[in-house]
Amino acid sequence: MSSQQVRDELTIGPPGSQYSMPPAEGPADSSEELTYQYGLEVEARSQWAYARRRFFRHRLALGSLIVILLIFGAGVFANLIAPYSYDQINLNALSAAPSRHHIFGTDSAGRDSFSRVLYGIRTSARVGILVGVLSTLIGTIIGGLAGYYGGWADNLLMRVTDLFLTLPLLAVLLVAAKYLGHSTPTKLALLLAFLIWTQIARIVRGSFLSLREKEYVEAAKAAGAGDLRIMLRHMLPNTVGPIVVSATLTIGTAILLEAVLSFLGFGIQPPTPALGALLNEGQDQGIDKWWLVTFPGIVIVIIVLCINFIGDGLRDALDPTQRRVRA
Amino acid sequence: MLTYIIRRFLYSIPVLIATSFLIFTFVSITGDPLGRLRANPNITAEQIHSIEHDKNLDKPVIVRYGYWIRDAVTKKFGTTLFGSRPIWPDLKRVIGHTLQFILAAIIISLILGVAIGVYSALRQYSVFDYTATTLSFIGFATPVFWLALMLQVLMVQIFLKWHVRIFYTSGLSSSVGAGHGFHFLLDRVQHLALPVIALCALSTATYSRFMRASMLEVLNSDYVRTARAKGLMERRVIMRHAFRNALIPLITVVALDFGGLFAGAIVTETIFTLDGMGYYFVNSLFASDPYPVMAWLMVVATMVILFNLIADILYGVFDPRIRYE
Numbered sequence: 001m002s003s004q005q006v007r008d009e010l011t012i013g014p015p016g017s018q019y020s021m022p023p024a025e026g027p028a029d030s031s032e033e034l035t036y037q038y039g040l041e042v043e044a045r046s047q048w049a050y051a052r053r054r055f056f057r058h059r060l061a062l063g064s065l066i067v068i069l070l071i072f073g074a075g076v077f078a079n080l081i082a083p084y085s086y087d088q089i090n091l092n093a094l095s096a097a098p099s100r101h102h103i104f105g106t107d108s109a110g111r112d113s114f115s116r117v118l119y120g121i122r123t124s125a126r127v128g129i130l131v132g133v134l135s136t137l138i139g140t141i142i143g144g145l146a147g148y149y150g151g152w153a154d155n156l157l158m159r160v161t162d163l164f165l166t167l168p169l170l171a172v173l174l175v176a177a178k179y180l181g182h183s184t185p186t187k188l189a190l191l192l193a194f195l196i197w198t199q200i201a202r203i204v205r206g207s208f209l210s211l212r213e214k215e216y217v218e219a220a221k222a223a224g225a226g227d228l229r230i231m232l233r234h235m236l237p238n239t240v241g242p243i244v245v246s247a248t249l250t251i252g253t254a255i256l257l258e259a260v261l262s263f264l265g266f267g268i269q270p271p272t273p274a275l276g277a278l279l280n281e282g283q284d285q286g287i288d289k290w291w292l293v294t295f296p297g298i299v300i301v302i303i304v305l306c307i308n309f310i311g312d313g314l315r316d317a318l319d320p321t322q323r324r325v326r327a
Numbered sequence: 328m329l330t331y332i333i334r335r336f337l338y339s340i341p342v343l344i345a346t347s348f349l350i351f352t353f354v355s356i357t358g359d360p361l362g363r364l365r366a367n368p369n370i371t372a373e374q375i376h377s378i379e380h381d382k383n384l385d386k387p388v389i390v391r392y393g394y395w396i397r398d399a400v401t402k403k404f405g406t407t408l409f410g411s412r413p414i415w416p417d418l419k420r421v422i423g424h425t426l427q428f429i430l431a432a433i434i435i436s437l438i439l440g441v442a443i444g445v446y447s448a449l450r451q452y453s454v455f456d457y458t459a460t461t462l463s464f465i466g467f468a469t470p471v472f473w474l475a476l477m478l479q480v481l482m483v484q485i486f487l488k489w490h491v492r493i494f495y496t497s498g499l500s501s502s503v504g505a506g507h508g509f510h511f512l513l514d515r516v517q518h519l520a521l522p523v524i525a526l527c528a529l530s531t532a533t534y535s536r537f538m539r540a541s542m543l544e545v546l547n548s549d550y551v552r553t554a555r556a557k558g559l560m561e562r563r564v565i566m567r568h569a570f571r572n573a574l575i576p577l578i579t580v581v582a583l584d585f586g587g588l589f590a591g592a593i594v595t596e597t598i599f600t601l602d603g604m605g606y607y608f609v610n611s612l613f614a615s616d617p618y619p620v621m622a623w624l625m626v627v628a629t630m631v632i633l634f635n636l637i638a639d640i641l642y643g644v645f646d647p648r649i650r651y652e
Binding site: 168170171174176178179252259260265279282283287290297300301302304305309 | 342345346349350353354357464465467468469470471472473476477479480483484487496586587589590593594597598608609612613615620623624627628631632
């Protein structure tokens with residue numbers, strides 16, 4: 001471990017804050033090495049350092065993070081990586097099975113399936129991340145207000161939750177997607193975000209309800225802190241863990257929902273390639289052309305699987321009561 | 328106990344009424360059912376006005392809700408907006424088909440899920456446990472519709488290669504030569520097998536994960552230690568003391584999963600073109616007809632509420648710690 005790293009771990013609070021240790025001087029280095037070698041660990045680590053260490057020790061989560069970065073990266077840079085454009089027609093290879101030139105085969109119009117999957121990843125990732133960010137924002141705000149004040153936010157949250165307890169989410173989504181109009185990825189993402197924020201809101205509400213009774217909140221109140229300050233400075237940081245975990249998992253849920261909506265014909269419309277829309281086209285062209293429905297589906301499964309593993313890793317890493325570093 | 332059941336039953340009536348209002352307003356405010364007619368240049372504004380007047384579409388939502396509830400109760404959901412076809416006979420037929428299908432899926436995934444979960448818990452960290460865990464993680468990440476498509480692809484490839492038909496990939500029965508008695512049953516099983524497998528996968532994964540966790544918790548509890556300490560046979564400890572108690576919380580999970588199975592039915596029935604509720608729902612949506620959609624949502628909500636009621640009562644029957652006063 002280098003002296004720089006040791007110094008980082010001695011830092012309490014955010015880097016550069018007034019609590020940081022002064023830069024270590026030359027001779028201090030060797031003594032730190034000594035205490036470290038003799039097992040006299042004196043290093044103090046910040047919560048984030050602990051979380052980062054725990055996450056990086058979680059090999060499955062780390063591997064999933066790398067895979068997901070590769071897949072999403074391939075989607076983002078689809079225009080550079082894809083061998084063909086998503087609507088380029090090759091009349092010499094109509095409905096061709098996978099080969100050296102078209103590794104995922106081609107559809108009945110002679111378009112390269114691999115390139116279309118890459119562009120599809122771009123659309124689906126965009127929808128997923130947008131839904132993740134938006135529903136986390138809505139859910140945190142409404143859940144926080146509901147947990148802290150009760151009142152209208154609590155009522156709204158409970159009514160929407162009731163609706164989903166008696167009706168399948170997919171049915172509600174289909175009705176909304178049908179009537180509110182669909183087609184563009186952004187519109188679909190907005191729709192999904194406005195219907196699936198309740199999960200995060202419920203988590204934040206529960207956490208705020210219990211945090212409200214804590215001594216340090218009482219202390220902050222006694223010191224004259226306003227409601228907003230208590231919520232943002234004292235309660236929200238203690239809820240960051242569950243929020244980050246469920247935001248991650250929401251991305252996976254959103255990608256699955258986008259896929260099923262587009263597949264049923266109520267989501268993203270052709271010619272925009274999205275993973276679910278590709279499966280819809282594949283089914284329309286006859287499932288004897290197995291390559292058209294196999295590859296986009298495998299990509300969805302890998303993406304969602306990785307996101308779930310990352311969520312698991314984050315859950316373990318961000319739990320401050322857990323000091324044990326997972327091997 | 329009986330008073331509890333009655334009170335719980337009476338409580339579900341206001342819930343149902345509130346749900347019906349939510350459904351009606353939700354479907355009404357999200358879209359204009361006559362939008363497609365308005366866009367049609369061959370239909371004049373007067374014609375649209377007369378349709379609006381006939382169907383009471385020009386009234387405020389709350390008044391229309393009153394009309395809708397009246398029709399739903401007295402005329403069994405009334406007729407569709409376009410073509411004035413009675414809704415209930417169609418809906419009644421598809422409900423029968425879908426319940427067959429969903430109940431088969433629940434029973435199969437319960438048996439599989441409980442067996443896998445219990446065995447995983449008893450052999451924690453064994454090869455079997457790791458395999459089951461991996462498979463259920465893959466199950467959680469697999470969209471139901473894609474699994475259905477892959478099953479179809481597999482059967483089609485087998486048929487193309489070896490000309491054997493194991494299961495059919497669409498419909499409820501063969502249109503010709505479905506036969507009677509045993510042959511009819513076999514034909515039905517051959518048709519329903521793939522959709523049921525597709526629908527079961529996710530539920531089996533959920534139930535087995537839950538059962539494993541529940542079983543592990545019970546195995547570490549004090550009364551199991553007591554049972555072992557007083558010298559009972561391991562088999563008896565597991566079957567009588569652990570398994571039966573671990574099973575109780577599963578009731579709630581199955582009840583919560585029930586609504587999700589209808590969502591699963593929407594996609595599987597559409598893919599396998601089964602004449603069931605899901606297929607009916609998607610077709611009504613495509614026709615932009617709000618009334619069958621509302622009727623469908625109402626029927627599903629009623630069934631989910633009813634199923635949760637049964638689950639609550641069963642919970643009380645099986646768990647003596649719960650007292651109803």
